[in-house]
Structure formats: structure tokens, C-alpha cells
Amino acid sequence: MPAICPQCGAQWPEGGSCRERFELCLAHEYEHPESYGAVHHLLVTGYMLQHNLYSSTAWIEARRMLAGFLSGELTPAGQRAQNRDRLGSDKRSWSITKGPRLAEFDSIRWTRTLADVPTDSPETYCAGVRAWTESLLNDTRALEDLHE
Ligand SMILES: [Zn+2]
Numbered sequence: 001m002p003a004i005c006p007q008c009g010a011q012w013p014e015g016g017s018c019r020e021r022f023e024l025c026l027a028h029e030y031e032h033p034e035s036y037g038a039v040h041h042l043l044v045t046g047y048m049l050q051h052n053l054y055s056s057t058a059w060i061e062a063r064r065m066l067a068g069f070l071s072g073e074l075t076p077a078g079q080r081a082q083n084r085d086r087l088g089s090d091k092r093s094w095s096i097t098k099g100p101r102l103a104e105f106d107s108i109r110w111t112r113t114l115a116d117v118p119t120d121s122p123e124t125y126c127a128g129v130r131a132w133t134e135s136l137l138n139d140t141r142a143l144e145d146l147h148e
Helices: 018-031 036-050 056-071 076-086 122-139 141-146
Strands: none
Touching: 018 036, 018 122, 036 056, 036 076, 036 122, 056 076, 056 122, 056 141, 122 141
């Protein structure tokens, strides 16, 4: 049965869900960490952002992190070190996943979804994940100023 994702609007003509596609991507990445796995940090952050799985504070942080990954200013290893210093659970008063969601989430119009990310080869997959996460940043550009 065809399905439409309630969070991001992705269309799944043959049925399924973003969650199922996300898990398929994770399985590819787990099996091929050197090729598919190269964009793991983008996949997870993008999926969490587009499905409103972060608290609003964490959402803004994660969007900033995604921008850093895509511009090359931030690496997954660098991010982990930074998070230990700044975002360790002993150092922050807010939760990553619990608490109020981003108030503006429902007003976001997504131009790309996980349904646009091919999984047939590592090359098309990595390029697809990049294009998808770039579009997430563009689609939410207005929120950057709101939460400065
Ligand atoms: Zn979705």
C-alpha cells in the first residue's frame, strides 16, 4: 500500500516508511563501513532533523553540526571531542531527545526526502545523502536567524 511520511512528506509508492529506509541504509553502512559508511554522520543527523526527533535546542545544535560537516569545517571525530566538552550530559541542562520540539517544524517544506536517496551503489548513495542533507539545510535556512 502506498504510504506518505507524516513528518517529511516522503512518498513510498510501494509502501514502507522512512524508518524502514533509514534502517536499510544503516544496514548497508554497517556492512560496508568504508564506502556506504562514509556518510553515516550525515544520514543520522539528517534523519533525526527531518523527523523531528530532537528537542528544539538539540535540533538547532544538530542543524549547525550538519552545516559544519557539509562545509568540511567539522569532522565526526572533531564533533565527538567538541560534544564531550560542550554537550556532555553533565554539562548541559537540556535533553537531546526529550522536551519541547521545534515550534516551526510543521512550517518547513522539504524539497528532498530519504525517498530521493538511491541505495544501489556506494557512489550514488553517498552523493544522494549529501544532496539530501544539503537540501535540508537550504529548506531550513530561515530558522538559522530565528534561533541565533
Ligand atoms: Zn519521512
